Structures are given as structure tokens and as C-alpha cells.
Amino acid sequence: MKIASSFFTLILLLTGCAAVNTHVDKGRHLSGVRHFFVLSNLNDNHGLDDSIVRALQARGFQAESGPFTMMPDAAQALIIYEDRWSWDFSNHMVHLRISAQDPQATQPYATVSYQKNVAISTEVDPVVNQLVGELLKSAK
Numbered sequence: 030m031k032i033a034s035s036f037f038t039l040i041l042l043l044t045g046c047a048a049v050n051t052h053v054d055k056g057r058h059l060s061g062v063r064h065f066f067v068l069s070n071l072n073d074n075h076g077l078d079d080s081i082v083r084a085l086q087a088r089g090f091q092a093e094s095g096p097f098t099m100m101p102d103a104a105q106a107l108i109i110y111e112d113r114w115s116w117d118f119s120n121h122m123v124h125l126r127i128s129a130q131d132p133q134a135t136q137p138y139a140t141v142s143y144q145k146n147v148a149i150s151t152e153v154d155p156v157v158n159q160l161v162g163e164l165l166k167s168a169k
Contacts, residue, residue, distance in 0.1 A: 048144050049163060057138040059106060059129060059165055066104035066132070067094035070111070075120075077112055080154050081127065084161040100132060107132045122151055127160050139164055 065085050069078045078094035085092035085108075092108075093101070100107065106129045113124035123145045128137030141163045143156055 049141060049159065059139065062090075062105040062129075064091040064101075064103050064105045065093075065108050065129075066100045066106070067092060067108040067110070068100075069094050069096055073110075073112065075112070075114075075122070075153060077110055077125070077153065077157065080157040081108060081110060081161060083154070084158045087158075088161070088165065104132050106130070107134075109137065121145070122153060122156065125156060125160060127157075127164055129164060 065082075067078045067081045067085075082092045082094050091103075109128045109130065111124075111126045112122060115121045115123045122143075124143065126140060126142040128140040130137040130139075141160045143160055145151065
């Protein structure tokens with residue numbers, strides 16, 4: 030009985046362990062944006078910039094990534110991301126924040142974040158796809 034109870038508790042802890050939060054400045058939106066530039070993070074060893082570009086392109090947007098100096102003049106929104114990983118016999122993403130801002134601005138006006146409390150392997154592309162969807166949906 031004790032083993033079954035422990036197993037049930039473990040299952041409850043493993044479900045619902047990830048949260049997605051969204052923040053959008055009032056009056057701001059991405060509805061007219063068609064061209065995104067994803068700022069590459071030099072500390073990113075997981076290709077998240079490419080994953081974000083793919084998620085945007087899959088929705089019909091123009092998107093590319095690179096260092097700030099490579100941002101095209103046509104970019105209407107700058108996408109910045111921050112990730113954190115945990116090690117427990119393998120790498121696990123435990124935090125991802127994706128923000129959108131005007132290319133000439135210093136502060137983002139729309140941000141979505143993913144937080145995972147338990148370090149269990151998660152596919153990166155589905156998480157990125159979900160966050161990009163939330164970012165575009167919430168900033169309308």
C-alpha cells in the first residue's frame with residue numbers, strides 16, 4: 030500500500046509541473062508585424078534561435094536569426110530569448126523566456142515564459158512552438 034501511495038504521489042508531482050506565463054504592455058501588439066529578427070544568444074548551445082525562427086516561419090512570418098549587427102533594416106520586431114537548463118544525468122530545459130520588442134527599443138513589450146519545476150526531459154521544439162503561439166496570440 031505504501032509503494033502504491035508513493036507511486037501515486039510521484040505521478041501527481043510529475044503532472045502539471047510546467048507553467049506558461051504571459052505579460053504584454055497595454056496598447057502594444059504584434060498584429061501588423063510580418064518580419065521578425067531573433068537575436069542569437071551566444072550562450073545558447075541548443076539552437077533555440079533556429080527553433081524560434083522555424084516556429085515563426087511555420088506561421089507564415091519572415092524570420093531570421095543572428096547577432097544584433099546582422100539585423101536587417103526590414104525587421105519589425107526583435108525577438109530576444111533567455112534559457113536555463115538543469116543537469117540530472119542529461120540536460121533538461123527548466124526555463125525559457127521569449128520577448129518581443131521594437132528593434133530600436135531597449136525594453137520588451139511582450140514576454141512569454143516557460144518554467145518547469147521537475148527536471149524531466151522535454152522536447153524543445155514543442156515548447157518553443159507553444160511559446161511563440163502564446164506570444165503572437167497574447168500580443169494582438
